[in-house]
Amino acid sequence: MSTSSEVWAVILAAGSGTRLAASVGGVKKQFLLWKGFPLFWHSAITFSHTPKISGIVFVFPPDQVEEMKTVVADLDGADSLGLPFKVVAGGARRQDSVFNGLSVLPAKCTHTLVHDSARPFASGPLVTNIIDTLVSGIPAVIPAVEVTDTIKEVEGDTVKQTLVRSNLRAVQTPQGFYLPILLAAHKMADEKGWDVTDDASMVEMLGSELRGADEYADNIAGMESSKVKVHICAGEETNVKITNPEDLKRIEENAQPVPCVGWGYDVHKYGPGRPMVLGGVPIAGGPQVIAHSDGDVLLHALADAILGLFGGGDIGFHFPDTSAACENMASGIIVTEVLSQAEEAGVEIVHVDLTVIAQVPKLSPHRNLIQKNIAALMGLDKSQINVKATTEERLGFTGEKKGIKAVAAVTGLKRIKKG
Incomplete structure (x- = not known):
């Protein structure tokens, strides 16, 4: 990693967690306790143990952001991350929360990792691999694992087609980006009214737009438009997402005695x-x-x-x-x-x-x-x-x-x- 590169992580903990909250007494999944700490803090600890991470931005629900500033400060006081960190309010959509997090990154930040707090098991080696791929010149890289089930596209209650499994991957977070590219994708998403489920999708759409637009033929954010593509790296089977009540069992399954x-x-x-x-x-x-x-x-x-x-x-x-x-x-x-x-x-x-x-x-x-x-x-x-x-x-x-x-x-x- 060159000395000119500075990587910050954005941890998204602003979701409502409605699918899970009812089964855990109304507690949002990012605040569930595991090993004595909320799920979002486990991701922060993993990032803090990765030397190539320079800082962390926490994104929380707007109505809890002031409370969480105190919580994060207390957690850091008890066991310091050893990194600078910021706490900001999220937005109405996931992409709005991401943009709010990106907006407070320092001027020296060149790359960012966007991570869902509901994935507390992402490992340090995975984070390091993503960063190394980014600073080698790749504008966007996401971890992915092979799909083991047969996937069918449906229309109503009938099958439209069976997708080729060898061409499919299940993607995870953290997703890594050259920051100017991700900011350009957010700008275009705002202009065109895109509504996406992850940041990689936004960069994919940005690349497609740029490759069909003459005014962007030379470069975008310091990079040739033809190179604005999302690459994959090996994900981890253990990097599961806590989404549904049955996923809570994974917390115990992954807990090592x-x-x-x-x-x-x-x-x-x-x-x-x-x-x-x-x-x-x-x-x-x-x-x-x-x-x-x-x-x-x-x-x-x-x-x-x-x-x-x-x-x-x-x-x-x-x-x-x-x-x-x-x-x-x-x-x-x-x-x-x-x-x-x-x-x-x-x-x-x-x-x-x-x-x-x-x-x-x-x-x-x-x-x-x-x-x-x-x-x-x-x-x-x-x-x-x-x-x-x-x-x-x-x-x-x-x-x-x-x-x-x-x-x-x-x-x-x-x-x-x-x-």
Whole structure:
């Protein structure tokens, strides 16, 4: 990209979204929350992560533009885009909203990308490819994907003709333009009363007009009229548009779960108290432990690790040793409770790694039963539970047979809740 080229993105979020609003409580689709942010902001983040974008213009419904100036400023304040941005009111039609956005672009802007906020999944590589194509000298470029269905042109309720599928493409946004060409197309559209569904259509019509007009034979906006054509580049199957209620499912389909890890640790002292239990399995002949609950050091470490998956605190907070209700409580109840909290937080547990640290007792005779019991308690397969044991070579607290320790590492996938 040459140093003389400056590219701004125009994000259109001025639509009424009537087809979708009724199914989501009247919320316009561009303001639906996904991963804690409105749909339009996800596109802004993608643009901000693309070094070749110099700034962003947001276009909102006229009756909400003042409110949205504050919203955008707050969003940027919480997690800055690192780019200059402007907020303007849209118009009655899509093309009017686009023109309003183009009208506030800085004088240095040479190219623009026009993007629908209802396409929050457009990727950075797609944006970069469009820009690279533009600055190579192409006046207009739009992403497109092959049509997989047979398309028929109809007249009323009868088929007029079947279109050749190999010649058809489904187009997406962002659509990229050499700015003077797009401005010329808008001017001509206004003069001739064109009503179009996307900016590429307008440029197509401009090119057709110019090629048939002698007065534009030499150039238009610094470009030969014969070269005013719209080119396509590879689009993305994942760059879907949220239009109908069923499209809302795509938000969840495209949401990638975030890996998370919880770590837990617990220790109990040996002494007159409670019979030893590890992983819910009674350990016959093992030392007694001093504890408020049943003293299952392994399940206590596991419960703490599960809480760590979603920032749920620790078992001392949820099950304090000052509570009469927790006295002699089976640790399986504690694990079941924190598992329920993890599920509510959107966490799916995929693996558990447990280690018992003790000089006595020997764990090997009980390892398989502990593994099986914990798998059943957590609703997991045995292969997802690993149980290990080690000593501390007769050193320290456990090496002197004064107590027992356990550590747990739990791996999960966390679904980010909308809003």
